[in-house]
Amino acid sequence: MAIVNPTMPDAGPVVASRSFLSRLRDGDEIARLITFLFAASVVLITVLLVFELWTNSALARQKFGLHFFVTRVWDPVMDQFGALPFIFGTVMTSTIALLLAVPLGIGASIFLAELAPARVSDTLQFFIDLLAAVPSVIYGLLGVFIIVPLMRTVIYPALNKPFGYLPMFKGPSYGVGFLTAGIVLAIMVIPYIISVSREVLLSVPRDQREAALALGSTRWESTWKVVVPFAKTGIMGSIFLALARALGETMAVTMVIGNTPKISASVFSPGDTIASVIANQFTEATGDLYLQSLVGLGLVLFLLTFILNGLARLLIVVTTQKGSGKGNQ
């Protein structure tokens, strides 16, 4: 089934025909300059952020160099610092969170945008927006009081008994750990995915659906084969947002991950993430090297976010080209 590309508007209004002075007098030029400054501030803040992280981690970079990325030890007493366990924990929890949240979130948004009656959709949307606004410490409490006991009594036996021979389901469970943190993160990011994806799906032009229906497709065929591919870029955007929140989440993760800088293939074992260790240790970090290593971890997190976002963008480019033949943008 062919997919019609959305027509892109032209890059901006034609302004060159009038003199600079008259544009200035009419306020167009002023508006342009002011909004340009606002836009430029985003770049400026990013550059400043990297600069600060870079200069304040100089000691750690000089002492450990690239070994910082592969060292497993985090010992403030002996001044030995390595980022590997925290990188591992950050990637592991975010991956678990996305694996759980993406199918759930996209499924729910398809139902809300395409299949549910408008009143149901709007009511549910209200609750989803409410969930997105809940502070993360509340999700942490939810994790501590509901998911941790559930993990020990229900989820762990259910996964460990039949699949215990797999390295990822091996070992004992303390209730806290990668999987618990992943589940809490999934609950936190689902509202983002649903909310953004629903908006994107709703903004797909009516013509697209009607054309598909007119060609004899069923309601589900029109949804799954026309509307969802049309909205793919926007849905991917919602997943980015979810990923960004999962990578940087601090409070809720700290409360349920066990805060142990160890690397283990088992999803039941306790671990630690970059954001969580920074929040935990920053205030009492006494030595200069200790403090700068924590800033260095911040730099690593920035890098990690950068790489994962880049990879996800690459994925979009590749998949949209495959999906629509010509590529959407």
Place this chain on the structure above:
Amino acid sequence: MKRPALLLTAVLALAAIVWAENPLLINGAGATFPYPIYSKWFDVYHQKNGNIQFNYQSVGSGAGIKQVTEGTVDFGATDGPMNDDQLKAFQDKRGSAILHFPTVLGAVVPTYNVPGVTGALNFTPEALAGVFLGKITKWNDPAIAGANKGVNLPAEDIVVVHRSDGSGTTYVWTDYLSKVSEEWNSKVKKSTSVNWPVGLGGKGNEGVTGLIKQTPGSIGYVELIYAVQNSVPYGSVKNSSGNFIKADLASVSAAAAGTAKDMPDDFRVSITNASGKTAYPISSFTWLLIPTKFQDAGKRDAIKGFLKWMLTDGQGYAEPLTYAKLPKEVVERELKAISKVQ
């Protein structure tokens, strides 16, 4: 026209009040553990001396040391004494020395959740070190069972819970373990956060308590004050005289009294594993960090005045807030040390 005039009068009046009441502001930052007693002291002292106002931020011992070294605050506060490198850094940066003034005492207690055990357990130093090193892994291990005759300890795995955030509590706990265990002293050492051989981390006293409540077979450590105020059950620890002591205000003060005689002049002393029959072994001072030289004579006199009051009348406010008072010998020596501030 009436309204602006009224507004102007009000603003002028307010400005006059602020001007007249503008007190001498003294800034401090540091440890969170003594924050309740410090804020009480500063409040009472301000009521008695309206021209002096203290502003204390409980940002953590490490941050307190950093800020006083950089001179962004007038005084610091810490749960673990500054080490020699930090003292040297202060001397290099500020050209004068810094003094430690013990203010009150605190203690750290072992807390646990063992299925089927309701009473208080006894812990030997060897048992605590073994458990936190990961060498003792079952609750019915002879090292634990030997000190708890008559208690039916299960053959359950021990789950160690420690602080995940840097903390003076961790400093006192690891300081104690370093003193009683050679292996701990060589492998892990003492600090506000260490590379734990085993266990899970919880953020803050409440995080540790939460994890222990949730995890059968767990053991951890919290501040005595936190345990008392939140009715967290805790065990007794065998002291250097061989007695099992449960932490309370009296046994913590006793630990300080035991070391008062051999206290160094700079008051940087660890009182873990102190001598004394009734001394609780995991006790510690908490200190105010006062520079010896002040540019501003007004601030200097205000701080000296406060120190004097804190060591005498101020001590009376400690026990209602469940902090142990300083022993008399220590107070006398500190009163003499105040003259070093110039």
